[in-house]
Amino acid sequence: MKKSRLRFSKQERGGIFFLLFLIVLLQCIFHIIKSRPVSPESQFLVDNVQQVRIDSLRKNLLVRDTVRLYPFNPNYINDYKGYVLGMTYEELDRIYDFRKLGNYVNSAAQFQEVTKVSDSLLGTMVAYFKFPKRKNYHKQATTYSKNSDSHSIKPKDINLATAEDLKSIYGVGEVLSARIIKFRNRLGGFVVNEQLYDVYGLEQEVVLRIVQKFIVEQPPKIEKLNINTASAQELASLVYIKKSLANQMVKYREEKGPYQSIEDLFNLNGFPINKIERIKLYLSL
Incomplete structure (x- = not known):
């Protein structure tokens, strides 16, 4: 009688059962992982990556379309300049509607109040703003009076x-x-x-x-503080500068060196960019 070729030894049977067990185990692990919901953290990471890509594309688009801008009166901003500086059509429409009423903005803060642009966007725009000299503030008041x-x-x-x-x-x-x-x-x-x-x-x-x-008919005489020499206590005496910000201002110049322009203050955490036109009245280099 011939011995069947399909019979396995005890050692072979053990190997087959171990292989089957391993396959079943891997299938179970696969289904468990597949059925688990994606964590909010991983979703956030994906969204963050996409946002970086969008921001990068937007930045490249602006760089491509940007021409060299010179200081201008923001009361006469147009669609192109607004686009180059990063404004939305809604923000531009607000300043257009404001001007149609015969009104003018005389500071960056008032420009922000009218257009509702963000602090960060305003910070990049103020370098291009050139408002009329202070005597025109009286002219504006007279304009309101006539109406x-x-x-x-x-x-x-x-x-x-x-x-x-x-x-x-x-x-x-x-x-x-x-x-x-x-x-x-x-x-x-x-x-x-x-x-x-x-x-x-x-x-x-x-x-x-x-x-x-x-x-304002007779403005007070202001003795401006030099931001490269004034102490934190002197800076904090100004209405627009808190003690914590004054300490930052002094620490920044000690670590980075003298300020080269008033706009260097934008590098400070929590600096009130929308108040820069007022703050400039009290500071010097």
Whole structure:
């Protein structure tokens, strides 16, 4: 009787069972991994990679289309300049609508208030802004006056106005008039009309009504602080600079060397870029 060739030895049978067990185990592991949901962290990483690619493409597009820009009056910005600087059509439409009413922006902060551009975008744009000289702030106030019922009244000096004077403005009551006086005292006097926008709780419409009757006629004499020599304590004495920011300003120049321009301050964490036009009034190189 012939011995069957299909019979396996005990050692061969053990090997076959081990191989089958290994195949089943790998199949189980595969199905378990496949059925597990993708973690939010991995999704975030994928989105982040895509965002970097999008940002890179946008940057390349801007570089390709960018021409050399020279300082200009942002009141006369056009679609092309706005596009090159990174503005959206919605942001451009806001400044166009503002100008159609015969209004003008006189500072980067006011430009941001009208267009709603972000702080980071404003920081890249201010280097190209060239506003009219300060005497035009009075011209703007006169323009508002011509469009009001009180156009025949010559505006008075805001630095001489009393709380009672200010309460004659519609929208300014006991609280706001006191805040305006308090803020004016902290400044040592308003230097430009736009500083009224920095009074807490004072709406843009109310400011426009104020400058119909009160403008900066006699600005105080400002002894500017040199940002390369002033101490942290001196810098922190300014309304627009907090103590923590003043310490950063001093630390930055100690580590990096003297500031080359006021715009170097944009490198500091938490620097109020939207207030740069006001801050420039009190600082020098």
